[in-house]
Amino acid sequence: MDKPAPIGVFDSGYGGLTVLKEIVQKLPQYDYIYLGDNARAPYGNRSFDTVYHYTLQCVKWFFEQGCSLVILACNTASAKALRTIQQNDLPKIDASKRVLGVIRPTAEIIGNFSSTGSVGVLATQGTVASDSYPMETAKFFPELTVYQEACPMWVPLIENNEHTTHGADYFVKKNLHHIFEKGENIDVLLLACTHYPLLKDKIVEYMPVGVKLLSQGEIVADSLSEYLRRHPEMEARCSKNGQRIFFTTDSTGDFDNHAALFYGDDVRSQNVDLGV
Numbered sequence: 001m002d003k004p005a006p007i008g009v010f011d012s013g014y015g016g017l018t019v020l021k022e023i024v025q026k027l028p029q030y031d032y033i034y035l036g037d038n039a040r041a042p043y044g045n046r047s048f049d050t051v052y053h054y055t056l057q058c059v060k061w062f063f064e065q066g067c068s069l070v071i072l073a074c075n076t077a078s079a080k081a082l083r084t085i086q087q088n089d090l091p092k093i094d095a096s097k098r099v100l101g102v103i104r105p106t107a108e109i110i111g112n113f114s115s116t117g118s119v120g121v122l123a124t125q126g127t128v129a130s131d132s133y134p135m136e137t138a139k140f141f142p143e144l145t146v147y148q149e150a151c152p153m154w155v156p157l158i159e160n161n162e163h164t165t166h167g168a169d170y171f172v173k174k175n176l177h178h179i180f181e182k183g184e185n186i187d188v189l190l191l192a193c194t195h196y197p198l199l200k201d202k203i204v205e206y207m208p209v210g211v212k213l214l215s216q217g218e219i220v221a222d223s224l225s226e227y228l229r230r231h232p233e234m235e236a237r238c239s240k241n242g243q244r245i246f247f248t249t250d251s252t253g254d255f256d257n258h259a260a261l262f263y264g265d266d267v268r269s270q271n272v273d274l275g276v
């Protein structure tokens with residue numbers, strides 16, 4: 001058996017740091033390696049094949065670092081690559097390793113927050129096109145109606161630090177208007193992209209009063225905690241020295257400057273060359 005190693009946390013860029021932040025708060029004892037594929041972000045508008053290819057390359061990199069458990073803290077990668085990696089690649093690479101995503105744990109509980117039976121999902125183009133949320137949610141809450149809205153400009157605004165500017169108001173207002181036009185009974189709005197918590201203030205400003213806004217950090221942290229409790233064999237393979245190591249496929253200076261916004265703490269990253 002591999003010796004205990006950090007839990008891998010992956011995103012196309014910075015968004016997964018909003019999830020890592022909550023995971024670290026809930027499970028501080030473990031070691032974590034974060035990888036942001038910033039050189040190729042955003043993934044949101046890319047094809048299934050491209051997202052799959054990039055995500056698999058990053059997952060293999062985590063395995064080379066010794067990780068036995070990798071969390072795709074990215075909805076787009078979870079929607080477009082996770083199933084194929086779990087079903088086709090893992091058995092060939094190492095059947096004892098695990099890759100988990102963020103869509104299923106969210107789908108498992110989202111219906112509990114709604115009284116009207118209508119929820120709204122704000123996500124990237126890729127996540128919406130995959131229909132992963134309506135399909136996964138139907139398994140747990142067959143009566144729930146899921147309205148989706150792709151917000152293709154939100155990640156670029158956030159990655160370029162424009163999310164607090166007036167330019168961002170225009171796109172937030174526009175996408176919220178669309179989703180509430182489609183589903184006027186929506187009483188739960190899910191931020192189904194790990195970048196979106198950075199736009200929370202603006203979203204709250206433009207959404208109807210009484211609607212509950214859900215982001216995924218805590219949901220994923222709770223689900224990981226429960227997973228480790230149910231899988232002691234995997235838990236034993238996760239090292240516990242409270243270490244956090246950050247990698248980016250792009251400039252470390254840019255990463256360190258942006259990352260604190262998402263992670264809420266200073267970050268010192270290292271560059272990884274994936275041949276990008």
Ligand code: DGL
Binds near residue numbers: 011015043124192195
């Ligand atoms: N943060 C990622 C997600 O949750 C995707 C952002 C992107 O690369 O477009 O979907």
